[in-house]
Amino acid sequence: MQIPFISFAYTNSLLRAEILQAFEQFYDAENYILGNAVQDFEKKYAALNHTNYCIGVGNGLDALFICLKAVDIGTEDEVIVPANTFIATVLAISHAGATPIFVEPHEQTYTLNSERIEEKITSKTKAILPVHLYGQACEMEKIMALANKYKLYVIEDNAQAHLATYKGKMTGSFGAINGTSFYPTKNLGALGDAGAITTDSENLAHKAKLLRNYGSEKRYHNELVGYNSRLDEVQATLLNVKLKYLAAWTKQRQQLATIYNQELAGVGDLILPTIAEDCSHVFHLYVVRTEKRDALQAYLNQCGIGMLIHYPIPPHLQKAYRSLNYLKGSLPIAEKLADTSLSLPLYVGLEENQISYIVERVKAFF
Numbered sequence: 001m002q003i004p005f006i007s008f009a010y011t012n013s014l015l016r017a018e019i020l021q022a023f024e025q026f027y028d029a030e031n032y033i034l035g036n037a038v039q040d041f042e043k044k045y046a047a048l049n050h051t052n053y054c055i056g057v058g059n060g061l062d063a064l065f066i067c068l069k070a071v072d073i074g075t076e077d078e079v080i081v082p083a084n085t086f087i088a089t090v091l092a093i094s095h096a097g098a099t100p101i102f103v104e105p106h107e108q109t110y111t112l113n114s115e116r117i118e119e120k121i122t123s124k125t126k127a128i129l130p131v132h133l134y135g136q137a138c139e140m141e142k143i144m145a146l147a148n149k150y151k152l153y154v155i156e157d158n159a160q161a162h163l164a165t166y167k168g169k170m171t172g173s174f175g176a177i178n179g180t181s182f183y184p185t186k187n188l189g190a191l192g193d194a195g196a197i198t199t200d201s202e203n204l205a206h207k208a209k210l211l212r213n214y215g216s217e218k219r220y221h222n223e224l225v226g227y228n229s230r231l232d233e234v235q236a237t238l239l240n241v242k243l244k245y246l247a248a249w250t251k252q253r254q255q256l257a258t259i260y261n262q263e264l265a266g267v268g269d270l271i272l273p274t275i276a277e278d279c280s281h282v283f284h285l286y287v288v289r290t291e292k293r294d295a296l297q298a299y300l301n302q303c304g305i306g307m308l309i310h311y312p313i314p315p316h317l318q319k320a321y322r323s324l325n326y327l328k329g330s331l332p333i334a335e336k337l338a339d340t341s342l343s344l345p346l347y348v349g350l351e352e353n354q355i356s357y358i359v360e361r362v363k364a365f366f
């Protein structure tokens with residue numbers, strides 16, 4: 001049996017007629033930049049996240065970058081970020097001119113360890129950028145308390161955690177201003193690049209809106225040195241269709257994760273996902289850990305099962321960040337996670353017989 005790491009076959013076929021009809025409407029409307037579909041999506045996504053505002057942008061990296069620029073983070077500033085995130089979180093900080101300060105994650109849940117933030121706060125610290133990694137909410141109460149104590153901005157990276165909650169409150173609604181991605185593989189995925197910013201602040205929403213559009217509200221009048229990173233009208237059109245399914249698809253992801261949890265408990269030295277108290281998990285990724293990671297990956301690939309590693313090299317050890325002078329061993333928990341983590345296929349449309357095959361092969365390996 002061949003099982004890819006991800007497949008859009010099921011959702012594409014389910015939505016085919018609806019998507020093509022929406023595309024025809026977009027095509028005929030002849031309003032291709034910041035049109036009604038973008039406005040409609042922004043309204044719906046803000047309502048879904050229980051935030052006052054949503055600003056659609058080009059992708060998740062730009063969303064985070066514009067968030068940082070909106071709160072005036074620049075060259076003299078430090079931003080606290082988990083050491084085990086996807087590179088884009090860190091790139092956003094670098095592009096704003098600031099310095100990323102890496103903090104170790106919890107070894108069990110893989111999210112930012114709030115107990116280790118305070119020791120990294122200096123007079124230059126301007127913000128904390130928690131990442132709801134793999135779909136699990138960070139411990140937001142402790143992070144918000146620290147931010148209040150030291151007068152720091154919180155900017156959430158919600159790219160992997162659409163509809164996740166902490167104590168019932170939506171991720172992406174805690175920070176002063178927050179970014180997310182609708183990269184096609186995300187829980188809410190566009191059919192190309194797309195992203196968004198969420199905030200309750202009228203002032204920051206206004207600033208983000210200007211920044212995404214040349215710093216301009218009124219055509220040919222420029223208030224800020226802005227960028228061009230608008231949510232594309234086609235992508236907004238398609239996201240408006242897909243948004244209706246997000247809640248049901250999130251449940252399906254959680255059900256698939258439950259099957260894995262039940263079937264893989266106690267197999268070999270596998271460490272299965274741990275969900276922290278008060279944090280919900282929307283299973284953007286189903287990540288297991290084993291000391292035999294590389295051998296397991298090679299074996300499963302031979303069996304026709306697509307596997308990925310999120311992420312094999314932590315940002316501080318990437319070539320791109322050599323100038324930060326981090327040595328191997330400097331962030332041991334993040335490095336251990338990078339050496340032992342493996343993501344199993346989990347997507348809407350993955351069938352039970354496919355999961356059974358994956359489980360059977362994992363058991364056969366051990």
Ligand SMILES: Cc1ncc(COP(=O)(O)O)c(C=O)c1O
Pocket residue numbers: 059060061062085086088089131157159160180181182183193194195
């Ligand atoms: C945690 C995280 N942050 C940021 C991004 C960047 O999003 P994009 O690929 O839309 O730029 C992604 C996804 O790619 C991500 O997983």
